[in-house]
Amino acid sequence: MNLEQELTKRKKELMSTHKITTQKVNFKVFRFNADEDYLPYYEDYTMEVTSEEVVLDIMNRIKWDYDGSFSYRRSCRHGICGACAIKVNGRSTLACKESMTTMIEYFGNEMTIEPLSTKRAIKDMIIDKGDFWKKHEAVTPYVVDEIDETPESENLLSPAEANALNDADLCIQCGACHYACPVVEVNEDFMGPAAFAAAYRFEADVRDGDVSRLTDVNQMGSGVWDCVKCFECAEVCPKDVNPIEKITQLHNMLFQQGKAESNVATRHAVGFEKSIKKNGVLDEGGLVLYSEMAGIVKHVPVALKMFSKGKIVPPWGIVKSENLDEIQKLVKSSSTVKF
Amino acid sequence: MEKLRYALFTGCTAKQSTPEQYMSTMAVAEKLNIELVELTEASCCGASHLQDYDDFLSLVLNARNIAYAEKHGLTMVTICNTCQLNTAMTKHRLDNDADLKARVNEKLAEVGLEYKGTSLITHFLYAIIDDIGLDKIAEMVVTPLSQFNIAPFYGCHNIRPSELQNETHNKAENPYNPTSLDDLIIACGGKNVDYDEKNKCCGFHAELQAPKTAAILTGNAIAGAMDNNADWMVTPCPLCHLKLDTQTHHASEAIGRDVALPVLHMQQMLGLALGCDQNLLGMKHHLTKVDFV
Ligand code: SF4
Ligand code: SF4
Ligand code: SF4
Ligand code: FES
Numbered sequence: 001m002n003l004e005q006e007l008t009k010r011k012k013e014l015m016s017t018h019k020i021t022t023q024k025v026n027f028k029v030f031r032f033n034a035d036e037d038y039l040p041y042y043e044d045y046t047m048e049v050t051s052e053e054v055v056l057d058i059m060n061r062i063k064w065d066y067d068g069s070f071s072y073r074r075s076c077r078h079g080i081c082g083a084c085a086i087k088v089n090g091r092s093t094l095a096c097k098e099s100m101t102t103m104i105e106y107f108g109n110e111m112t113i114e115p116l117s118t119k120r121a122i123k124d125m126i127i128d129k130g131d132f133w134k135k136h137e138a139v140t141p142y143v144v145d146e147i148d149e150t151p152e153s154e155n156l157l158s159p160a161e162a163n164a165l166n167d168a169d170l171c172i173q174c175g176a177c178h179y180a181c182p183v184v185e186v187n188e189d190f191m192g193p194a195a196f197a198a199a200y201r202f203e204a205d206v207r208d209g210d211v212s213r214l215t216d217v218n219q220m221g222s223g224v225w226d227c228v229k230c231f232e233c234a235e236v237c238p239k240d241v242n243p244i245e246k247i248t249q250l251h252n253m254l255f256q257q258g259k260a261e262s263n264v265a266t267r268h269a270v271g272f273e274k275s276i277k278k279n280g281v282l283d284e285g286g287l288v289l290y291s292e293m294a295g296i297v298k299h300v301p302v303a304l305k306m307f308s309k310g311k312i313v314p315p316w317g318i319v320k321s322e323n324l325d326e327i328q329k330l331v332k333s334s335s336t337v338k339f
Numbered sequence: 340m341e342k343l344r345y346a347l348f349t350g351c352t353a354k355q356s357t358p359e360q361y362m363s364t365m366a367v368a369e370k371l372n373i374e375l376v377e378l379t380e381a382s383c384c385g386a387s388h389l390q391d392y393d394d395f396l397s398l399v400l401n402a403r404n405i406a407y408a409e410k411h412g413l414t415m416v417t418i419c420n421t422c423q424l425n426t427a428m429t430k431h432r433l434d435n436d437a438d439l440k441a442r443v444n445e446k447l448a449e450v451g452l453e454y455k456g457t458s459l460i461t462h463f464l465y466a467i468i469d470d471i472g473l474d475k476i477a478e479m480v481v482t483p484l485s486q487f488n489i490a491p492f493y494g495c496h497n498i499r500p501s502e503l504q505n506e507t508h509n510k511a512e513n514p515y516n517p518t519s520l521d522d523l524i525i526a527c528g529g530k531n532v533d534y535d536e537k538n539k540c541c542g543f544h545a546e547l548q549a550p551k552t553a554a555i556l557t558g559n560a561i562a563g564a565m566d567n568n569a570d571w572m573v574t575p576c577p578l579c580h581l582k583l584d585t586q587t588h589h590a591s592e593a594i595g596r597d598v599a600l601p602v603l604h605m606q607q608m609l610g611l612a613l614g615c616d617q618n619l620l621g622m623k624h625h626l627t628k629v630d631f632v
Binding site: 089090091105106107182183186187190220221225226227228229230231232234235242248251252255264265266268269270272273275276280281282284285288291292301302305306309310311312313318319321322323326327329330331333334335336337339 | 351352354355356357358379380381382383385386387388389390391392393394395396399400403446447449450452495496499500501513514515516535539540542543544545547548549551552553555556585586588589623624625626
């Protein structure tokens with residue numbers, strides 16, 4: 001078979017296994033122009049959508065076929081510039097990468113298209129991402145190092161050293177995770193998953209000599225301890241950066257480097273080890289007491305109510321794990337940090 | 340039908356602050372002809388906090404718990420979303436990293452145990468859906484909950500990260516539009532309530548460190564259910580339950596609006612529908628009064 005025949009054959013094969021389908025989808029699209037509109041509104045568009053299209057194709061068609069003023073950001077069209085992130089039915093997504101087939105599987109034929117954060121909208125899908133960049137900037141997102149201006153050789157990283165970044169370097173700063181994070185939504189000081197992933201990326205870099213970054217993410221109220229561990233960021237990231245995993249690794253670094261000060265958050269983590277060592281199972285009341293110390297008073301009213309409903313087991317009533325000696329032995333032999 | 344057997348990892352909460360969850364699990368298991376072999380040797384899973392302090396220790400302890408389920412040759416069933424996440428995550432990491440598995444097993448050998456990777460780990464909710472089936476459950480219902488609008492609250496750690504979670508049960512759950520709990524409500528004869536917060540976070544894991552954040556998230560969840568005419572809420576997670584049931588005062592304060600709804604564990608809801616003796620379902624242990632039974 002010559003090349004041309006071969007190609008025709010493959011094309012035929014592909015055509016027979018890969019069916020392109022179309023279906024009708026109703027889009028409700030967020031519209032707002034901060035210069036003209038007092039309030040945002042939603043415009044309806046009904047379109048035949050093919051299984052080959054991505055969300056960005058739909059936005060292009062709205063602009064080209066319906067309303068030239070419709071505004072959104074996009075540049076690379078290859079999932080690498082991070083400009084095109086928006087929300088479909090509340091789910092953050094990269095418009096140029098997200099296939100409409102997946103979206104239809106997820107949400108059926110009614111879709112709402114909105115900017116990543118409606119309260120930050122400037123024009124349609126375009127938002128003021130200032131808070132994102134400010135928080136990103138705050139973690140010193142670059143390698144801090146004394147550079148020899150006339151190096152004699154390359155500054156090579158071993159594969160193991162490169163792997164230590166654990167894909168945190170794949171982040172394209174699209175903001176999808178940041179605006180999917182429920183804590184960012186309710187606490188404007190919280191630095192957010194992307195900033196933490198960046199902090200981890202440079203902390204894990206052996207070339208880096210920065211001394212302030214870990215302290216910056218260690219602050220109560222804005223730092224890693226305020227994460228609620230909802231995994232929204234891991235779920236949403238189009239680059240599989242898994243920010244919550246990096247947050248856990250930052251927690252680990254803080255303990256390993258002795259930077260975790262004694263406060264309610266750190267004691268809460270350490271308290272589990274203490275409790276497990278003693279009982280195997282958790283002593284829930286004991287954990288709250290150890291974590292809060294004097295702060296325990298604010299829990300008293302609820303605790304009393306819980307006690308009256310049989311929801312609090314006193315320390316002497318806790319049924320310890322069987323074979324507790326095994327657990328104690330393992331805690332001793334497998335511990336890797338001290339507090 | 341042949342009796343189903345599982346190794347039950349109760350977790351700590353069901354034995355302490357949500358005794359009603361343990362009671363109702365047992366009552367429902369009996370109705371469904373399930374034998375639960377309790378893993379009394381198990382330790383706490385670390386509740387997603389121990390690993391912040393000492394990741395390796397957390398892996399070793401969870402692997403030990405799983406090793407006990409393996410010894411029984413049974414699937415490990417959890418009744419807490421966070422237990423589910425921690426144990427399934429441990430399994431996933433060990434099964435995909437021979438080196439790590441060897442390091443963990445080196446420690447377990449000190450106490451004569453080995454993690455093999457032979458037991459599945461699944462939440463009770465998915466175990467009954469997969470192994471009994473919703474149709475069969477619906478057939479067994481004697482008291483349909485037809486007069487109730489019930490708001491499902493899924494809890495993060497049963498649905499995210501979906502890649503991991505969907506390894507643990509047959510039918511893939513969509514984290515943006517989950518259906519298992521809705522399906523169970525329908526099987527019990529109830530009407531499922533759709534609301535934005537059903538797959539959102541209750542804030543439990545930051546309750547001590549970030550009380551305001553946690554309280555707002557709890558408040559939003561209850562408010563969402565109330566605004567969509569829910570009579571009560573139902574959850575598969577005792578930690579979500581604690582937050583939604585016992586923290587209504589803080590939640591109301593945080594969002595500037597009085598919120599409270601009865602919240603049932605999925606086992607209690609199922610127990611009501613299957614006609615379990617109500618004394619065995621433990622409603623008297625709730626802070627927010629369950630006034631409809
Ligand atoms: S896991 Fe933490 S950082 Fe990630 S979205 Fe949830 S709260 Fe935000
Ligand atoms: S971590 Fe992922 S979702 Fe977040 S900004 Fe980076 S690429 Fe986007
Ligand atoms: S999540 Fe809570 S209840 Fe479940 S095992 Fe861990 S500490 Fe115990
Ligand atoms: S256009 Fe660049 S990431 Fe989508």
